[in-house]
Amino acid sequence: MIAEMPENKPQISYEDFAKLDIRIGTVVAAELVPDTDKLIKCTVDFGLKPSAQNADGSAGHSPEANGLGTRDIRTIVSGIAQWKKPEELIGRQFPYIVNLEPRVIRGIESEGMILAIRNKDAISLLRSEVEVEAGAKIS
Numbered sequence: 604m605i606a607e608m609p610e611n612k613p614q615i616s617y618e619d620f621a622k623l624d625i626r627i628g629t630v631v632a633a634e635l636v637p638d639t640d641k642l643i644k645c646t647v648d649f650g651l652k653p654s655a656q657n658a659d660g661s662a663g664h665s666p667e668a669n670g671l672g673t674r675d676i677r678t679i680v681s682g683i684a685q686w687k688k689p690e691e692l693i694g695r696q697f698p699y700i701v702n703l704e705p706r707v708i709r710g711i712e713s714e715g716m717i718l719a720i721r722n723k724d725a726i727s728l729l730r731s732e733v734e735v736e737a738g739a740k741i742s
Contacts, residue, residue: 623702624702625699625740626698626699627697627698627699627735627736627737627738628647628679628737628738629648629694630645630694631646631694632693633689633692633693636680636708639709641685642684642708643680643681643683643692644680644711645680646676646678647678648675648676649676649699649701649738651738652675677701677715678713679714679716683717683726683728686726696730697717697729698717698718698741699716701714703715703716
């Protein structure tokens with residue numbers, strides 16, 4: 604969901620900014636939310652869950668880390684259907700804030716927020732110049 608915020612926001616500390624967990628997710632499925640004209644529900648892959656990774660973030664040696672196991676798959680609802688079609692999102696990677704408290708939107712629990720630029724009557728979804736591993740952290 605794209606939040607509309609006032610233009611003059613208070614200054615925050617680096618520590619506050621550092622609390623945000625922003626990661627690249629790969630959209631594996633997307634569909635319009637029924638009875639809405641703005642909402643798209645995406646299923647997003649954020650790579651291996653942290654428990655399937657070593658302390659340095661690399662893939663662990665458990666069965667889960669060999670591609671057979673636990674991936675961090677989330678449902679994220681975004682208010683972007685006015686500008687994007689669900690099929691345009693599948694297979695693409697975008698940055699998401701993944702440590703927001705879940706929020707129920709039209710009966711669907713949304714587990715993050717896509718990052719986008721809104722300019723008058725259009726939006727631009729942020730993207731990496733190259734494909735990266737799902738779950739890569741933005742710092």
